[in-house]
Amino acid sequence: NEGSFDFAFVDADKANLKNYHERLMRLVRVGGLMVYDNTLWGGTVVLPDPSSIQTTRRHAWQATVDFNKMIAADPRVDISQFAVGDGITVCRRIY
Numbered sequence: 736n737e738g739s740f741d742f743a744f745v746d747a748d749k750a751n752l753k754n755y756h757e758r759l760m761r762l763v764r765v766g767g768l769m770v771y772d773n774t775l776w777g778g779t780v781v782l783p784d785p786s787s788i789q790t791t792r793r794h795a796w797q798a799t800v801d802f803n804k805m806i807a808a809d810p811r812v813d814i815s816q817f818a819v820g821d822g823i824t825v826c827r828r829i830y
Contacts, residue, residue, distance in 0.1 A: 738764045746772035749795040752802040760811060760828065767828050769812070774803060775822025 740763045745755050752771065759769045774780070779788060780800050788796045803824070806814055812826040 737761050740764065741767045742770070743768070744770045744772070749773070749798040749802070752798060753805055756802070756806065756809075756826075763828050765828050765830055769826040769828065771802075771806075771824040771826070773821040774799060774816060774824040775818060777821050778818070780822075 738761070740759075743759050743763055745752070745759070747755060756769070756771075763769055776796060776799055779785075779796065780803060782788070785793055785796055806812065806824060806826065809826075811830055812828055814827075815825045817823045817825070
């Protein structure tokens with residue numbers, strides 16, 4: 736199935752977003768789209784101090800922040816983020 740998908744939507748556990756992205760990079764064809772849900776956490780991903788985030792949710796918050804940094808630096812995709820709900824990131828695979 737590698738390279739045979741045109742579109743993928745991910746709304747899953749945040750701790751594995753990086754893993755999902757790497758798997759999708761093999762499954763989605765060049766020019767295809769990958770969409771990730773909840774990537775802005777209502778804007779909290781830009782907080783310099785996560786102390787206002789519930790302790791039980793800090794791990795997922797940090798995973799989302801780390802994912803956003805990783806995806807922004809990934810030369811294999813063009814990205815756009817939309818401030819809809821908790822945020823949506825659209826990635827177009829360019830190679």
